[in-house]
Amino acid sequence: MNSFAYTRADGVTHAVSERADEPTAAFVAGGTNLIDLMKENVARPTRLIDINRLPLATITDTENGGLRLGALVTNADTAYNKKVAKNYPLLSEAILAGASAQLRNMATDGGNLMQRTRCYYFYDLATPCNKREPGSGCSAINGFNRIHAILGTGTPTGEVQCIATHPSDMCVALAALEATVRVTGPDGDRTIPFAEFHRLPGDTPQLDNTLEAGELITAIDLPANGFSKNYAYLKLRDRASYAFALVSVAAALELEGNTITDARIALGGVAHKPWRRPEVEAMLHGKSVGNDVFQTVADALLDGAQGYGHNTFKLELAKRAIVRALSQAAKLN
Amino acid sequence: MTQQTYIGKPINRLDGLDKVTGKAKYAAEFDTPNLLHGYVVNSTIAKGKIKKINTQDALGLPGVIKVFTHENRPKLAWFDMSYKDQDAPPGSPFRPLRDAKIRYSAQPIALVIAETFELARYAASLVTVEYEEMAHQSDLEANRHRARKPASGMASLLKPPPPKPKGNFEAAFAAAPLQVTGEYVHAVEHHNPMEMFATTVVYEKGRNKSGGKYTVYDKTQGVTNSILYAAQVFDIPFKDIRVISPYVGGGFGSGLRPQYQLFMAMMAARELKRSVKVVLTRQQMFSFGHRPATIQTVALGASAEGDMTALYHSAVGETSQFEDYTEIVVNYGGMLYPPENVTLDHQIVSLDVNTPLDMRAPGGVTGISALECAVDELAFKAGIDPVEFRLKNYTDRDPLADLPYSSKELRECFRQGAERFGWLKRNPEPRSMRDGHNLIGWGMATGIWEASQAAARAEAVLLVNGKLRVSSATADIGTGTYTIMTQIAADTLGMPLEDVTFKLGDTDMPAAPIEGGSWTAATVGTAVKTVCEELAKKLFKLARKMPDSPFASVSFNEVVFVNKMIQLKKDSLMAVALQSVVDSNGGAAVRQISTGLPNMLKQRKYTRSAHSAVFAEVTVDEDLGTVRVTRIVSAVAAGRILNPKTARSQILGGMVWGIGKALEEESVIDHQFGRFMNHSLAEYHVAVNADVHDLDVIFVDEHDDIVNPLGVKGLGEIGLVGVPAAIANAVFHATGKRIRQLPITLDKLL
Ligand SMILES: Cc1cc2nc3c(=O)[nH]c(=O)nc-3n(C[C@H](O)[C@H](O)[C@H](O)COP(=O)(O)OP(=O)(O)OC[C@H]3O[C@@H](n4cnc5c(N)ncnc54)[C@H](O)[C@@H]3O)c2cc1C
């Protein structure tokens, strides 16, 4: 860990301008990811801009019937919020499937979006890593890649640069729910559709998302429909709690009788971002619920997936998890 | 003479309150003015040489005092002998900062000393190293053709190599109507106690030869081990050094050898003549000893009726390039089962890794986890219930050593365990029980662990206030040593528990060996009992000399020590209070130091072991491969149970470890780098609360006069030994799949 300066931001504008003045500074919220990375010398900010006092810690209704989650609401407060639990149980369950109670009490919603990969090599300065040090190489491709990506690792040149996954559970649910990320920065405010927030590694794996330098997340907006009737969050991991997902599935269905009128499926643990294929989801529209059609969709979702050895089991596991999650959402079992 | 007021009672842990209120201090928590902090730099390559180590940037920071490397380290002891500790395997122990050579990845190569911990850590990040890399070997499987016999040495006394073959395995196996053969592969595991390794050296100036006095607060499973090491390596007379370790936040074997932070802190303190603290990080907890990766082969043959006739068990384990670490892996089948034709073999392969280190039930849990799965497989082939099969092949003697067991209530373990578990209701057919997507399986296994005893010393003092203080330089690694020793002392001298204190973990106290191998209750317990008995004799002599003593013409055998008094057995009114005995001692406390020795003559005629029968229930998601251990019953026969509460906790801890070993724990080495990669507790998975469900412990009555005067066998390892095999067997029963590779992660069941 390097020596760093510390500023407590007293307002959103203050935070953004501090960061604009010092591009090597970093915002710190719960610190559950950033401080770990600093201890390992992976992150070496010259200054921490503490945003915990910013007035972004409330959950409010939006005009169009949805909810706005302030960036500084903790993961725990989000999951246990009455409206979230009632109208967006998929989100509550995804959050509660993550980390531990202690971590969820500290971790913020903004920080959760921004958490970095758990790739072992990214965390260990002794090994090459394109995400940490662009151009140094990816140790995981021929290494221990049990927790790594099987989808979306392609690059323009064809040479895979990074097979890291985004480790969040919460973001998988947010992707399925089609949330919107509200940000503010030196150039003002903007909103980013969730599907465009995280990105695939391509040949710039150092970039996890499309946030511009110096931008601050202020809130996450949930649309009105929370799919609260037919949903499932299924997380498969190496122990029953306190482990990141090997594969996770957020499944949400709208049903009329047995007929599917809308479907969302987002996968975690398989790609550099929560994985969605709206055109595959559309295959379910008008279909009756049933494991055969779910299997077809699972196969289509995994189309183009590639294993790297230790993680090859995920190809089959992900398919089975999709079928299970969809059948749970449809209450088939 | 001994009363049974406290022994056998579920006394609460006497150090519990101090621990949960933060009063109990651990090695890293001791402080002193002007303390310097050290941070260790570790190698990033597995094999080669340091060409250049650049420390100027680190040294340029104000507040950084010194960076020690192999280039500027002080002259230290020359001979390997000085670096050998009580648990050193044969070979040449690793010496930090010895030379430019890199022997394994994450080897400590520099120590940065600064005014604060934060500064030392930052400065350490500025130390850069240029290496000359050499090709390394870290893959056991790829190198198994290089397997060889381990060298023998002192360690072979405690860990004897497998005996010569008995009968003719090949012929018997070939002729056996029922055969099973399997290869079992186990991952490396790291101990990962909660407390990080740390040493605080408090230095006091002096004009003596070693330049002062050193009080060393060390995380260790034996202060005597640390002091011997530090005194020899740094050439410090024993009178100038003292090692203290009152509390240990878990050890599991990791503290059986002095770890490198002790070396580093002592070196810096001696050179700089300052007090120094060195604390390792969680990542660095993966830079020393580990349970070795192993590949085992078990082949069993039986008659058509299920009588075992042939047993083969071989193991290949890894070791470093500089020491031959061994453990007893393959002997247990020969001790538990009756075949006349037995071949056992244990070999090692030197790799570019650090030397493995005893980890809870070292060797035992490895060997039993393979053997007991093979036995399960054989029972299944024979069409016999696994418990029935074990009873059919039960031995009352140890066939390997051809000796009787000093006691062996394993039959009773099977019976009580099976009953509590409801085993009789088991349908032998795999995949016969299910609940929705979950297949349910029931499996069982036998456990065995040596009941050993070493020599230890203890002191007992009847203080002027009439209270008793007993001490021995042993450790309490969370096992309950404080509590059970207090119970033994209180009962031996007939005193209430609150009037007795037991102290440990200080080299000013009489010596005891490292706490490991489940021998502390027997070893230190015997010393405590002995010293209290001898103190009793002293007190009785004093009482006889008192004016108008009721004991003037009475012999020691005619009195008892009870209620803080010496009483005539025949007439309880004839009594002298212990308080008046000290009072009459001219105002001085009465003290006694004694040695508790194993009775070798008696012991060597027997095999002495603790046994267990473990029953496990698992659910396995048929589609997704996720395994849950919903129930475990462990029935343990381990001699006398001194304290059912601390004893139960020991067994519960072992069962949780068993879940971890069976399903989760694995230190993954990336052979590209020869480096453990999942070096954090987020990625190295131990069992968490959500993995632990219904655990039930039964202690089976077992009387044993031979193991030691207390009749105890020790409980540190027996709680773990049989658990992984019971779980693996339950997974088979649930799924029909025999997974011979631990941990059984979900991908193996897809
Ligand atoms: C052991 C462990 C296990 C875990 N397990 C899981 C799990 O199973 N599932 C899961 O989903 N997560 C898991 N987590 C991750 C946890 O959810 C994240 O660490 C947490 O959400 C991060 O939030 P934070 O507020 O602590 O962020 P910080 O650590 O404070 O910040 C993280 C990053 O976000 C940036 N940042 C923070 N807030 C903002 C903002 N408002 N705008 C712009 N940038 C911002 C910071 O600059 C930093 O780069 C685990 C973490 C640990 C340590």
Ligand code: SF4
């Ligand atoms: S997968 Fe990505 S994060 Fe991991 S080593 Fe490769 S480049 Fe680095």
